[in-house]
Amino acid sequence: MQFGGLLTMVMLTLMLVLCVPRRSKHHAGFGCGRWLMAAGTLLVAVQFALQHIGGFRHMGVSQAVLWNLLFFLPAGVLINIAVLYIQRRGNVSRRGWLWGGAACGLNTLILVTTLLVDGIPMAEESAPLRRAEYASAVLFLVIQCYYLQMHLKEYRRLQQAVDEFYDHERRDLLGWMARSVILLGMMALMVPLAIFFQGVPLKVFSMFFFFVIAYCVISFYRYGISEDMVRVEESEDADGEEVTTNCEKKKEDADTLDDDVKLHVEEAMKQWKKSGAYREHNLTLSSVAHQMNIPQKQLRLWLRQSAYGKLATLVTTLRIEEAKSMLAGHPEWTIDYVADHCGFNSREYFHQVFLEKTGTTPAKYQAGAGD
Secondary structure: OHHHHHHHHHHHHHHHHOOOHHHHHHOHHHHHHHHHHHHHHHHHHHHHHHHHHHOHHHHOHHHHHHHHHHHHHHHHHHHHHHHHHHHOOOOOOHHHHHHHHHHHHHHHHHHHHHHHHHOOOOOOOOHHHHHHHHHHHHHHHHHHHHHHHHHHHHHHHHHHHHHHHEOOOOHHHHHHHHHHHHHHHHHHHHHHHHOOOOOHHHHHHHHHHHHHHHHHHHHHHHHHHOOHHHHHHHHHHHHOEEEOOOOOEEEOOOOOOOHHHHHHHHHHHHHHHHHOHHHOOOOEHHHHHHHHOOOHHHHHHHHHHOOOOOHHHHHHHHHHHHHHHHHHHOOOOOHHHHHHHOOOOOHHHHHHHHHHHHOOOHHHHHHHHHO
């Protein structure tokens, strides 16, 4: 098991190290984050190598757990900070580093000091060492939970920016991040207990551990070299919010619109609706603001204060009303043609949102209108 873990971590480390350099140069957050994640997977690989060479699992649980905690905690800190780097585009607070560094230092101090003071040979079980390992396991859980809440906060911020920018749901852009945060959270809860397992339960957990690390690393890598990261950053920029080093949001505009500005946006919105521009495919907050000839910050704030809440709801509502009119007035037109004409990217998505808005399918609505 240790040898398999060693090979897995080495392969993941090499994948991160040999990442496309051009992409790393243009995205500082990903460029630094991949090196931090590579350092984390390398530490895990070193841990498995020492376990395999030293045979500590054969000596006893305490000896193996000692090496697990000495390497898993700093590796976890590095991997978590790597994710923060890509979430915050490289702007990671000193507090995030300090808490992680303090946890690593305290963990090493507890385990190494106990090992030296105890004086019991490594080949023998030690009650004081076991108590020290329990303390380190709790420390591991605490620091992982600390980073978990930071990841959740950043994920929600990014997802909100994406939701407000596009004319339809784009859960595909950050789905990997949500799954990774959940899996890392599950692993954080399991590690403090699972490392004390033996036999089959330990093997089952080890397989889960390999899967979580591999999934997070590969997803991180694919996101970093894909255009998805560019699309998310574009959504962030359009949101008018800048992530600072202390993880606070700086809003460049007020939370409410002046009455004069609000009236101007509403008038521009009426003209935009009349033009039928909402039928265009793949609209974004930027493109709609350009069509309306108003700043996108004003459009975003107006949408937030309106019954729509975001661009996707506005556009979908207008498209559904247009589709209902076409289905009722032209029973000879196909569902695919109506979906494409109204701006929906696919028949499946049109069917889904039409059912949500009207309680019936486009085909049934068309058939009912023709009766």
